[in-house]
Amino acid sequence: GAVVSQHPSWVICKSGTSVKIECRSLDFQATTMFWYRQFPKQSLMLMATSNEGSKATYEQGVEKDKFLINHASLTLSTLTVTSAHPEDSSFYICSAPRASSSYNEQFFGPGTRLTVL
Amino acid sequence: GQQVMQIPQYQHVQEGEDFTTYCNSSTTLSNIQWYKQRPGGHPVFLIQLVKSGEVKKQKRLTFQFGEAKKNSSLHITATQTTDVGTYFCAGGGSNYKLTFGKGTLLTVNP
Numbered sequence: 001g002a003v004v005s006q007h008p009s010w011v012i013c014k015s016g017t018s019v020k021i022e023c024r025s026l027d028f029q030a031t032t033m034f035w036y037r038q039f040p041k042q043s044l045m046l047m048a049t050s051n052e053g054s055k056a057t058y059e060q061g062v063e064k065d066k067f068l069i070n071h072a073s074l075t076l077s078t079l080t081v082t083s084a085h086p087e088d089s090s091f092y093i094c095s096a097p098r099a100s101s102s103y104n105e106q107f108f109g110p111g112t113r114l115t116v117l
Numbered sequence: 118g119q120q121v122m123q124i125p126q127y128q129h130v131q132e133g134e135d136f137t138t139y140c141n142s143s144t145t146l147s148n149i150q151w152y153k154q155r156p157g158g159h160p161v162f163l164i165q166l167v168k169s170g171e172v173k174k175q176k177r178l179t180f181q182f183g184e185a186k187k188n189s190s191l192h193i194t195a196t197q198t199t200d201v202g203t204y205f206c207a208g209g210g211s212n213y214k215l216t217f218g219k220g221t222l223l224t225v226n227p
Contacts, residue, residue, distance in 0.1 A: 032212060032213055034213075034214070034215075041222065042219070042220075043205065043217050043218065043219040043220050044160065044205070044217045045217075046214070046215070046216070046217075049212070049214065060118075093159055093160075095160075097213040103150075103162070103165040104148060104150070104165060104209055104213055105150055105162035105165060106162070106213065106215060107162070108159040108160045108161070109159065110158075110159050111159050
């Protein structure tokens with residue numbers, strides 16, 4: 001199957017700092033990537049759709065100035081959590097569909113666990 | 118917007134018992150997908166259903182898509198400890214966008 005990587009896998013930062021998370025499709029090109037956050041024992045909440053070469057589309061209630069998304073190439077999307085606060089602590093997961101796949105499934109990265117002190 | 122409800126939230130079974138999780142959408146779905154997330158892991162695609170009334174099987178797993186394409190179920194026969202995890206249904210929309218249900222956490226007592 002297709003492989004999607006995320007870096008870092010976990011990060012601890014101080015309140016007020018910014019954190020960048022990378023999502024890469026390793027063996028396919030992805031014009032679209034998705035960013036989710038997941039709280040413990042809860043579902044995946046879609047934050048935004050990352051579009052290569054254009055602005056990201058944010059879901060209702062997600063602050064675009066706080067969660068900056070850049071999709072600069074066909075294999076890389078980045079999510080920057082700006083001025084992080086403890087309530088931003090969560091599990092952030094990216095995913096990407098592969099156009100050549102028989103299905104419309106999404107391939108998920110391993111996730112990044114963010115802890116803001 | 119589209120909402121996907123999933124029940125039950127938790128299910129604990131003895132090894133060998135069957136397990137079923139149900140998914141309901143507020144709107145007609147173009148497709149429904151099922152994912153499994155092991156504890157500490159990330160969601161992994163299991164199956165996609167597209168046709169009204171579709172039934173697909175994967176070994177001990179049976180997936181169904183309702184006639185109205187608004188509900189779906191996943192049934193596991195004779196559960197094993199390796200089945201432990203959270204099972205999510207996700208309604209497919211345009212441009213690959215998915216709306217996830219809350220998931221059902223399955224635990225299996227050996």
